[in-house]
Amino acid sequence: MNVIELDRFTKRYGSVQAVTDLTLYVPEGSFYGFIGPNGAGKSTTIRAILGLLRPTSGKVSVLGRDVSRERTCILAETGYLASEAAFWPGETVGDLLDYSARLRGRRRDQYTEELLQRLQLDPSRKVDQLSYGNRKKAAAVAALQHRPRLLVLDEPTGGMDPLIQREFFAILEERRQAGATIFLSSHIMPEIRRHCDRAAVISHGHLAAEDRVDRLAGADGKQVTVQGHAAVADLPGVRDLQETPTGQSFLYHGDPKPLLQALAQGDVGDCTITEPDLEDWIQRFYREEGDRDDSRYPVP
Amino acid sequence: MIRAILFHELRRGRLSLLIWAVSVAALLAGCALLYPSFQADAEELGKLFASMGGFSAAFGMDRLDIGTFAGFYAVECGTVAALGGGLYGALIGIQALSGEEAGRTAEFLFSHPVARTGVLAAKLAAVLLQVLLCNGLLLAAGVGSAVAVGADVPWRELLLLHLGYLLLHSVLAMVCFGLSAFLRRGAAGVGLGLAAVLYFLSLAANLTEAAEPLSYLTPYAFCDGAYVFTEGTLKTGSLVVSLLASCICLTAGFVWYNRKDIQ
Numbered sequence: 378m379n380v381i382e383l384d385r386f387t388k389r390y391g392s393v394q395a396v397t398d399l400t401l402y403v404p405e406g407s408f409y410g411f412i413g414p415n416g417a418g419k420s421t422t423i424r425a426i427l428g429l430l431r432p433t434s435g436k437v438s439v440l441g442r443d444v445s446r447e448r449t450c451i452l453a454e455t456g457y458l459a460s461e462a463a464f465w466p467g468e469t470v471g472d473l474l475d476y477s478a479r480l481r482g483r484r485r486d487q488y489t490e491e492l493l494q495r496l497q498l499d500p501s502r503k504v505d506q507l508s509y510g511n512r513k514k515a516a517a518v519a520a521l522q523h524r525p526r527l528l529v530l531d532e533p534t535g536g537m538d539p540l541i542q543r544e545f546f547a548i549l550e551e552r553r554q555a556g557a558t559i560f561l562s563s564h565i566m567p568e569i570r571r572h573c574d575r576a577a578v579i580s581h582g583h584l585a586a587e588d589r590v591d592r593l594a595g596a597d598g599k600q601v602t603v604q605g606h607a608a609v610a611d612l613p614g615v616r617d618l619q620e621t622p623t624g625q626s627f628l629y630h631g632d633p634k635p636l637l638q639a640l641a642q643g644d645v646g647d648c649t650i651t652e653p654d655l656e657d658w659i660q661r662f663y664r665e666e667g668d669r670d671d672s673r674y675p676v677p
Numbered sequence: 678m679i680r681a682i683l684f685h686e687l688r689r690g691r692l693s694l695l696i697w698a699v700s701v702a703a704l705l706a707g708c709a710l711l712y713p714s715f716q717a718d719a720e721e722l723g724k725l726f727a728s729m730g731g732f733s734a735a736f737g738m739d740r741l742d743i744g745t746f747a748g749f750y751a752v753e754c755g756t757v758a759a760l761g762g763g764l765y766g767a768l769i770g771i772q773a774l775s776g777e778e779a780g781r782t783a784e785f786l787f788s789h790p791v792a793r794t795g796v797l798a799a800k801l802a803a804v805l806l807q808v809l810l811c812n813g814l815l816l817a818a819g820v821g822s823a824v825a826v827g828a829d830v831p832w833r834e835l836l837l838l839h840l841g842y843l844l845l846h847s848v849l850a851m852v853c854f855g856l857s858a859f860l861r862r863g864a865a866g867v868g869l870g871l872a873a874v875l876y877f878l879s880l881a882a883n884l885t886e887a888a889e890p891l892s893y894l895t896p897y898a899f900c901d902g903a904y905v906f907t908e909g910t911l912k913t914g915s916l917v918v919s920l921l922a923s924c925i926c927l928t929a930g931f932v933w934y935n936r937k938d939i940q
Contacts, residue, residue, distance in 0.1 A: 427788055430938035449790040457788035463781035465689060479681035480789035516785070 378405045378441065380527050380558040381426060386435035388421050395421040396582040398435070403560055403575075408553055410569035410576030410590060411562040414663045418582040419562050420460070423531050426560070427457055440527060453481065456520030460532040460562075462512040464504040470515045471500035477519040489522040495544050510536030517545060521552065528552065531562045546572055566656040578662065585662070593655065598630030600653040607643025612636060617661060628653060678791055679799045686803030690769060697768075698811040701761030702818035708754045709822035712746055746828035750819070751838065751902025758815050758842050759897055763872045766808050766846035770853030771868030773800045774934060775860040783939050793935050797858075801927070804850050812843040834906050841900025841911050848896040848923045849875070855926030858934040893918045 381403035388396045396418040403409045413419045424430045425437050428448035437444040439451045464473050470493075471485075478485050493500055496514045504515060513536050520528060528549070534542045549559055549572070563569055569576055569590060576593055578586040586593060598614065603625045609615050614631030629636050629650075640648055743749050774797070777783035786796065816839045823830045853868045860867060879897035882889055892898035892912065896919035899912040 424938070429784065429787055431936065449792055451790075452788060453790035455788075459784050459788070461781060462785070464785065465685075465780070465782055467689070476681065476685055477785075477789065480678055480786075480791055482678060519785075 379403060379438075380405045380407075380440055381409075381560060382436075382438040383422070383425070384436040384438070386422070386425060386437055387433045388418075388425060388430065389433045394582055396425075396579075399579070399582070399584055401577055401584060401587065403558060405558055406553065406556060407575055408549070408559045408573045409561065410573035411560060411579070412564075412566075412569060412576055412659060413579035413585075417579045419579055420531065421582075422579065423457075423529055423560075423562060426529060427452065427455070454526040456523065456525035456528045458513070458516045458520045458528070458530045458533045460535065462516035464512070464515070466503075466505040468504050469500060470498060470502050470504060470507070470518075473504055473515060474500065474519055474522060478522060481523050483523055485522065488524065489518060492518045492521055492548065495548060496541060508536065510538065510541070513537055514541065514545075521548065524552070524555070524557075526557055528557055528559045529562075530559065532564065533561070534563075534565065534568065566659050570655045578659070580662075590655065591652075593658070598628045598653070599650050600626070600657075601629050601636070602626045602649045602651075603640065603643075603645055604647040605643065605645040607640050607645050609636065609639050609643075612639055678789075679795050682791070682796055682799035683803050683806075686773075686800055687806065690803065690807050693769065694807050694810060697761070697765040698814040701757065701765065701811070702814045704757045704761065705754050705815060706818040706822040708757055709750060709819065709826060711753075712749050712826050712828060715749060746823065746826065747831050747834065747906050750823070750835065751906045754819065754822075755838065755842075755900075755902035758819070758839075759845060759900065760872075760876055762808075762811055762815060762842055762846040763849050763876065763897070764869055765811055766804075766850035767853045767868040767872035768865060769804050769807055770850035771857045771860070771864045771871075773804050773854050774857040774930070775862070775864035776857075778861045778940050779864070781940075787939050794931065797931055797934060801851070801854055804854055805847055808846045808850050809843065812839065812846060815839065815842065831906065834909060837909070837911065838900060838902060838905045841905060844911075844916065844919075845896050845900050848919045851923035852896075852926045855923070855928075855930030858930035858937070861940060895919075896922075 379402040381401065383399050383401040386396060386399045386401075387394075399418070399422060401422075411419055411422070421430070425432055426439055426444065428444045428451065431445065440454055442451050444451060468476075474485055474489055474493075478489070496518060498511060498514045498518065502511070504512065507515065513533065517533065520530070530549075534545060537545060546568075553559055561568070561573060573590050575588065576590050577584060578593070598616065601609075603609075605624055607625070609625065609627065609629075610618055612629075612635055614629050614636070616628040616630070618625065618627040743752055777786060787793070816836075819835065819839060823835065849872055853871065856867065856871075857864060875895040876897050878891055878895040879901065882891035882895065882898055883901070883903075892901075892915050896915070898904075899916035899919060901912060904912050
């Protein structure tokens with residue numbers, strides 16, 4: 378079963394096309410990464426999943442229900458951590474968590490206290506005096522305390538120190554072990570690489586790539602690093618060729634024979650052929666997307 | 678869940694309610710308690726105030742004897758209660774929905790399993806309850822100061838006037854609540870500005886007979902102190918139009934908010 382299904386989801390704000398024909402399936406029990414540069418349409422997609430906005434066209438289903446018709450049923454089993462966690466001034470963390478629990482027809486329980494303790498958050502502190510990282514922690518506890526089936530996390534670890542980040546992901550792993558699905562929007566590639574099993578990359582409101590994380594970067598080809606020099610520049614399938622004082626590095630996608638012949642004929646002392654690193658891949662991807670003209674996606 | 682939102686709203690608004698209600702009630706009581714010192718020269722001052730042309734007409738002093746407690750209360754204290762409470766009602770109404778988006782708390786609130794209609798109903802109930810509490814204090818201040826002054830008080834008209842203020846403040850709160858659904862930023866200015874403009878419209882409506890139709894455009898007209906104390910009733914036509922306008926604004930706000938994208 379897919380916990381999130383976007384079927385040709387499109388959202389337009391006036392003349393701005395935020396997301397176009399996005400089709401995405403998030404399998405139940407997965408830790409799913411959602412990657413994209415600023416303005417790519419990630420937040421718009423997340424808002425549509427939560428029913429905060431109406432699609433211009435297309436369909437959004439969550440937990441097997443249509444978001445436009447059964448939003449409250451969906452949200453009863455969903456936890457959301459916003460990228461900019463904002464709360465009502467003057468309240469304490471405890472007040473906030475009480476309110477969040479009551480909005481779900483529940484009360485704070487032992488699990489809430491455990492989360493507070495593990496994330497090292499004092500419930501008596503005023504929310505308007507919290508640092509960015511502590512606001513994130515408060516939002517995380519509010520999102521987790523009812524043990525949701527689906528967690529939607531938008532840049533969740535911003536401001537959290539590394540130890541708290543580790544504890545936070547340990548909690549997420551526990552929730553996943555308990556059967557929850559986690560949808561993680563993040564710019565931080567090590568987070569995606571370390572925790573997610575699948576990921577989608579969104580760019581200019583379009584789905585640019587979607588695959589298992591270990592295959593995502595590999596779809597672009599192999600990373601080839603050469604000590605020395607070989608005449609590879611004109612080979613079809615060579616991309617992002619970088620010349621260094623001691624050698625060359627490039628991405629290669631295609632039949633390996635021409636590459637091996639070129640390497641054999643060149644002045645090559647050593648050569649490694651590996652899967653490309655996800656961080657390098659996404660940085661290259663962002664760079665290439667940034668270079669493209671936005672007018673590729675005009676509003677009809 | 679609706680109860681949770683209602684209590685949360687009341688809790689958040691309690692300090693604002695306390696400051697506004699106590700301030701306006703203190704002004705009203707302070708104004709009423711000035712009556713004994715005014716009474717000494719009441720006859721001369723009454724004639725003076727009644728002969729100031731447009732100014733007298735605007736505040737109803739051409740129809741009321743300001744030398745009596747009823748006239749003094751309707752003109753002097755009534756202005757404080759109507760305008761002060763009106764500004765408060767407009768402010769809490771206009772901030773009820775727009776404040777959630779301006780403060781970016783709407784995203785947190787609506788990520789919970791709450792229907793938008795339920796949130797609107799709870800917030801509206803909280804706004805009206807705060808208006809009721811504020812008016813309760815204004816009434817207590819008015820009655821208390823009238824008793825303290827020891828003047829001959831037409832209690833029926835005074836209570837009717839305060840019922841009018843309750844309706845006026847509720848109408849302003851409801852109109853602004855409806856508008857609040859359409860606004861994200863700068864809402865407080867819109868609410869306070871609207872309350873002030875409608876008040877000045879009511880003054881203009883009193884100036885000449887030709888301007889009298891303006892009284893149907895402003896809710897301040899149906900609880901005009903001079904009218905209530907001379908006719909013994911609220912201005913029905915203006916009241917009906919105001920209630921209709923507030924129902925239209927509320928309906929439009931509910932419909933729009935149920936369809937809009939939450940920021």
